[in-house]
Amino acid sequence: MLRPIMFVGTASDVGKSVITAGFCRIFKQDGYQPAPFKAQNMSLNSYVTPEGLEIGRAQAVQAEAAGIACHVDMNPVLLKPTSDQASQVVLNGRPVGTQSAYEYFRENDRRELFAAATQAFDRLAARYSPVVLEGAGSISELNLKRRDITNLRMARHAGAATYLIADIDRGGVFGSVYGSLALLEPEEKACIKGIIINKFRGDARLFADGRQQLEALTGVPVVGVLPYFRDIFVE
DSSP states (O other): OOOOEEEEESSTTSSHHHHHHHHHHHHHHTTOBOEEEOSEEEOSSEEEOTTSOEEEHHHHHHHHHHTSOOOGGGOSEEEEESSSSEEEEEETTEEEEEEEHHHHTOHHHHHHHHHHHHHHHHHHHTTOBSEEEEOOSOTTOHHHHTTOSSSHHHHHHHTOEEEEEEEGGGSOHHHHHHHHHHTSOHHHHTTEEEEEEEEEOSOGGGGHHHHHHHHHHHSOOEEEEEEOOSSOOOO
16 A cells, blocks of 8 residues: 655645645556545535535545545535634534634644544545545644644644645745744654645746755755646636
8 A cells, every 4th residue: 555645735725735636646547546635624615425425625626536436534624614703614524513713723622623534534544545635724823733633733643745835936935935844843844755846937947946945944855846837726
């Protein structure tokens, strides 16, 4: 069986969902049986599985890329915003109530949700190889990290080789990568096997010096520089 692989980000919208879908297809084409997984997703629009349960639309697209039917274990916790301060919580595909952000991030509730997430991952990992995990938002939100169930806590449970994605198009890629890694605990940083620079416009050879500088600053290899695409939509 292949080791799980995970894609996390320096921020939201850096390209995690698309890259996860891409690797699901790559592993499928290489003869493996991959499956996507995201412990917690936040999306106003959900997708209904063949069993009539709700998951995030991105995981449905990723399952299609993997050539398999989507399943609730691919996204055990789904948050559907109902206002700026509250969301409907969908657990294992079924709504379990609406909570404010404060209520949702209470530690006791998070322990239960993380247990549900790890159980879903373990079931998926018993059926597919490799599991291709997606993180959420930034890996270095210090005020939320202790309660986080989606990023490096999940990576450690899965034993996943984890890659940090940064969006160079929005600017500040050196600060975002260096800062994200500098704020990790040693056991968290040990999960990170490489950096992916996403949404690069122009000739990637012009980033050769930047690649070397990032590697020198962080001690983590830059494993890829991906171009900017205008026509990719996860729907």
